[in-house]
Amino acid sequence: MVALRWLIQTVIALGTNAYLLFPWGSVIYQGPLKAICHPGLNCYSCPGALLSCPVGAVQNFVASLRYYTPGSIPHLGAMVVGYLGFIGTLVGRLPCGWLCPFGFIQDLLNMIPFPKFNLWAPLKWVKYGVLVAMVLLMPFFLLDQYGLGQPWFCKLLCPAGTLLGALPLLGLKPALWTTVGFYFWNKFTILVLIIVLAMFISRPFCRILCPLGAFYSLFSRITLVQLEFIQGNCVECRACVRVCPTGVSPYQQRDSRECIMCLKCMDSCQFQALNFGLRRPLPAPKESAGHT
């Protein structure tokens, strides 16, 4: 399963960034595939990107609501919300573990043999604040000096945009260097911090800051698929806890919002106490003897 996940992560990361004509033609891909969102975080300004970024798309839809004129059809971003909600309802955070290119990059960084540390658990709540504040509220309410709503998550925070979009574009178009300022250096610093952190802590961005992971995690308790725990087989050896990249205890926490369904825990379990499959309905509660 581990090899399969690596293979899928590699294929998706390369396959969705497969536009190779940027040195000769348009500096970014400008074709019909850009009407589709990536299920993971992948900057659409990456020179190779074939798909759009769902987080960037949502912010731009929200910002565009400010310019709604009566009589026209408002762009609510219903297509993107429907798309992401559909994925979330079916598989929860599985795209984080299997499809997200930036998650894959963090996985690779974490393979560098440095000492590993646990993440302070309360930090996991920050990503919900990022989702609500930077993706949903700020693009509508916080205007720039020209009175325009901005995708503030992309502008202030997104390290995937810096790594996959900004740096390659600045390399390809050196003239852009004259236009960058505080926002770039702020994001560049965040990117460096995330890269360094990822060598010591598994998937720090996904666990602390990612608004897409936060959105998908809202569906963790009702997804179509689930990681099933078979109580009778568990000997509490904690092998699953040691391999979990997001600090979940699969034998204690069912349907954790932090679980990215990478299935490392299932692979590590020698006693078949974990199984991945379709969610089965919970057994009906037994009626107590004294119930009237």
Add this chain to the structure above:
Amino acid sequence: MPKTAIWLVIIFTVLFILGINTGDLEYLMNLGNTICLSCIGVG
């Protein structure tokens, strides 16, 4: 599959179709075809 999930699948499918029919597809394509200055950190 829990009933909640079935309802959510239906709601999100309707939202998706609604979005396609209100021009989200074209909006998204136009958006994706321009370089995102915010992503670069211009400003």
